[in-house]
Amino acid sequence: MFVIDPHVHMVSRTTTDYENMAMAGVVAVSEPAFWAGFDRTPSAFADYYRQLTEFEPQRASQFGVAHYCWICLNPKEAEDLGKAREVMSLIPTFLKRPNVLGVGEIGLHKNTPHEMEVFRRHVQLAIDAGDGVHRLILIHTPHLEDKWRGTRLIIDMLRDFGSAIDPSRVLIDHCEEHTIRMVKDAGFWAGMTVYPTTKATPERAVDMLEIYGSDRVCINAAADWGVSDPLWVHRTALEARRRGHDRSALIKIFHNNPAQFFGQHGGFAIRPVDVLDRPTQPH
Amino acid sequence: MNKNFDVSTNAPESTTVHRSGGQVLDLYFLKARAATLDIAAMLDRLSRAEALCGPHADERKDRLQAALHILTDSAGDKARRIQEAYSVKG
Numbered sequence: 001m002f003v004i005d006p007h008v009h010m011v012s013r014t015t016t017d018y019e020n021m022a023m024a025g026v027v028a029v030s031e032p033a034f035w036a037g038f039d040r041t042p043s044a045f046a047d048y049y050r051q052l053t054e055f056e057p058q059r060a061s062q063f064g065v066a067h068y069c070w071i072c073l074n075p076k077e078a079e080d081l082g083k084a085r086e087v088m089s090l091i092p093t094f095l096k097r098p099n100v101l102g103v104g105e106i107g108l109h110k111n112t113p114h115e116m117e118v119f120r121r122h123v124q125l126a127i128d129a130g131d132g133v134h135r136l137i138l139i140h141t142p143h144l145e146d147k148w149r150g151t152r153l154i155i156d157m158l159r160d161f162g163s164a165i166d167p168s169r170v171l172i173d174h175c176e177e178h179t180i181r182m183v184k185d186a187g188f189w190a191g192m193t194v195y196p197t198t199k200a201t202p203e204r205a206v207d208m209l210e211i212y213g214s215d216r217v218c219i220n221a222a223a224d225w226g227v228s229d230p231l232w233v234h235r236t237a238l239e240a241r242r243r244g245h246d247r248s249a250l251i252k253i254f255h256n257n258p259a260q261f262f263g264q265h266g267g268f269a270i271r272p273v274d275v276l277d278r279p280t281q282p283h
Numbered sequence: 284m285n286k287n288f289d290v291s292t293n294a295p296e297s298t299t300v301h302r303s304g305g306q307v308l309d310l311y312f313l314k315a316r317a318a319t320l321d322i323a324a325m326l327d328r329l330s331r332a333e334a335l336c337g338p339h340a341d342e343r344k345d346r347l348q349a350a351l352h353i354l355t356d357s358a359g360d361k362a363r364r365i366q367e368a369y370s371v372k373g
Contacts, residue, residue: 144316177324197313204324210331 001237001250004258004270005029007105007138007173007191007220008230010056010067011048017223017230022063024234027255028270030262031056031069032105032138035076037225042086045073049094057099068268070104070138071095078109078118088121095129098267102126104138105173108150111142120157127164136265137170138191141179143198151179155186169264171218174199180212189261193222194232202232202239209240214249218258248275322351 003026010018010031021029031052040048052069060067071094073087094100103126108115126135142150154172158165172183173191176199183190192208193199200208205219221232237254256272263271333339349368353361 144313177320197317201317201321201324203328204320207324207328 001025001234001247002027002255002273003233003237004255004262005220005230005233006171006218006258006262007032007193007222009034009222009224010060011051012225013223013230015059015062018060018063018065021230022065024231026065026230028066028068028258029060030101030138030258031067032140033070033072033074034105034224035074039077042083045087046090049090053094053097053099066270068099068101068262070102070136071100072103072106072122073118074105075107075109075115075119075140078115079112081114081117084114084118084121088118088125091125092129095125095135101262101265101268102136102138103129104136104171105140106137107140107173108142108146108154109140111146111150111153116153116157119154120160123158123161123165127161133166134164134169136262137165139170139172141172141174143174147174147176148178151175151182155182155188158188159186168216171261173220174222175208176200177204177208180208184212184216189216189218191218191220193220194236195222195226195228196232197227202236205236206239206243206245209253210243214253214257216257216261217253218261219253247277251275 001024003021003024005021005026005028008029008031010029011034033048033052036048049071052071056069057067071091073084073091077087078084091103095103103122106119106122108119123134123137126137129135139154141147141154151172158167158170167187168189171189171191174193175183175190176192180190180192190212192205194202194205199222209217209219219233219236221228221230223230223232233254237250240250240253251273259268259270259272262268329344346369350365353364353368358364
């Protein structure tokens with residue numbers, strides 16, 4: 001089984017995690033820029049972006065895992081507009097690096113006016129950095145009680161950009177039962193995060209696949225410095241297999257869908273694969 | 284010893300840790316929230332299966348229903364009562 005992990009914060013993980021992921025069939029990871037658990041000074045971000053674009057790819061490559069990333073100021077640090085302006089001035093340079101897939105994970109945390117302002121600036125930055133089409137965008141939706149309203153606000157803000165935003169180049173992540181329909185109906189890619197205490201479980205993620213279909217869906221574990229595990233992706237694949245989903249379906253969900261979405265960035269080297277189930281020939 | 288809680292040690296056979304309702308919610312709300320979603324999703328899964336394949340008579344559904352009633356009634360001692368609802372009687 002080949003897996004592309006579409007959302008994992010490897011800076012928070014050990015090298016053993018890379019090894020375990022590689023042994024479990026992970027061929028590539030996509031790492032969005034994230035909150036470190038505390039608010040950083042603007043000067044720390046250049047080092048963080050270098051870690052994402054230079055150091056982590058080296059660590060991953062020891063195990064044959066391709067590492068790609070996304071650059072942004074995460075919404076949890078977006079309240080200070082002065083800081084946001086300073087950090088965001090660094091982003092265009094890093095977006096030019098070949099292993100940067102786009103702008104992310106931007107979004108909302110507590111749905112505040114400042115977060116919304118910084119979100120719009122990031123979207124504009126993705127448009128300005130594009131060459132005819134905007135750069136890919138990866139979006140974090142809020143947790144728990146703020147998720148429904150935050151997801152609604154995000155979709156409305158994206159629509160305000162009109163034809164400058166192509167929904168097929170935007171993945172809205174951390175969808176759950178009450179938000180996945182609005183995301184898919186609006187034409188965006190939907191991410192589901194298996195993070196059992198605060199987001200989905202393997203069982204519920206597979207339920208959502210069965211109800212809403214597997215087109216334009218990516219499943220991740222968003223493993224980070226919290227109680228999390230990159231292999232929740234694999235536990236979800238196992239749950240799907242237990243229910244009778246065949247290998248073609250699993251490859252589509254866990255490899256080909258991310259390959260299709262990320263492949264819209266020319267630098268993403270991994271292509272969708274086919275499963276050829278042939279009857280065993282007698283010897 | 285956890286300094287957040289006042290642990291009474293004069294009754295070792297039923298050691299009581301005094302904690303506020305807020306502390307309990309801080310520790311367990313997210314887990315309980317996730318558990319309710321798991322149950323809801325399982326019931327939805329069952330409904331979808333029965334919509335597809337027809338109703339399935341099974342006493343486990345009755346036990347589950349009895350347990351869910353206990354969850355939402357006003358009486359206490361819910362864990363023991365649910366265990367009894369799931370137990371073979373007689």
